[in-house]
Each structure stands twice: as structure tokens, then as C-alpha cells.
Amino acid sequence: MKHNPAFIQLVEEVRNRVRECSLETMRTMLAQNDSMPVIDVREDREVRKGIIPGAIHIGRGVLERDIESMIPDKN
Template identity: 50%
Template sequence: MAMQHSPGFLKIVNEVRPHIKECTVEDVKSRIQAGDKFVLIDVREESEWAAGRIPGAIHLGKGVIERDIESKIPDHGAPLILYCGGGFRSALAADNLQKMGYTNVISMDGGFRGWKDSGGEIVK
């Protein structure tokens, strides 16, 4: 079920998109299969995380990621891939992490819904 986003929310997401890197669900699957080293971060709400997530992901919800990221991942050059429900909140979080000095941040377009729809493995 696609979520209807408000015009104001879409406006700020579209403003950050040119300034961040994005990848597809298939890109992430390929990187996992290739054994690439990166940190997969789920920025969804706790209830969304509890209902199912991508294997190997860590949870840093959008409400706390800026506060907690440096204690969890102090290396500002660490490769990070963020995902949310559909790729909107993760885009905003990626922009903020870049502003904090993280240099290798990617938002997964399509998010968890795209992962699930493509048959990606889910754990609880």
C-alpha cells in the first residue's frame, strides 16, 4: 500500500535528492551477494522495525539517528546505506548525516516496501 505524502514533505525530500546518493533495492542485493562491507541502517519507527526488517540491518530511527550515529558509527567515512518504508525519510536522514560530515552515505530508493516487493528476505 503506497502512502500518500503531503506536498510539504515531498517538497523537502525533493530538495535534498540532488545532494545525496541513492541506490536501488537491486543495488543493495548485489552488494550483499558480493560481500561488500557496509552498514545497513533502518531509519523507520520502532513499530515498523519490529514488524520486519532486512537481515543484517541495525536500527537508528529517524527521530534519533543524528543524536546517536556518532556513538554507534564514529567513522565518518564508513559506507552507510539507509532505508525507510519507501525511500523518503532515508533521503532526509542521508542529507543530515552528510551535513554532520559522513562522506559515504546512500539512501535506498524504494525502501523496505521495494525490498519486500522484490522478494527480499525479511526477518523479525
């Protein structure tokens, strides 16, 4: 699928602000800090197939609206 230039620009801008990690890094982080929130932004149909135990599902369409009330600690 070919995306429009405005969408591509938005993705590039956001990529610079989003921290990603590998699966192994995530496993290590969860093992060291079991209170760390994990946010699953996948679609409902994807979450029904499985979710990380303890993860919080916030659909991507409402993430910005709901995240602060569900996860007040921005760190």
C-alpha cells in the first residue's frame, strides 16, 4: 500500500520520539519491574488472539484520549 506524503512525514516525526525495544529487552524489563505498565494498542480482534499477561489494552483510536487517566505516570 502506498501512503500519502503527509502520513509518511508524520510517521517519521513520531519515530524520533518513540522508544522501541526488542522482545528480549522487554522480557528483561518485565522480569526486573513487574509493576511496569505494558500498553497494547492493537485492534480488538488482534488482542482476542492473545495479550501479554497484565497488559492494558487501549485501542490506538482512543490512546491519546485515555492514556493519561489510565497511566498517570509519564515515565
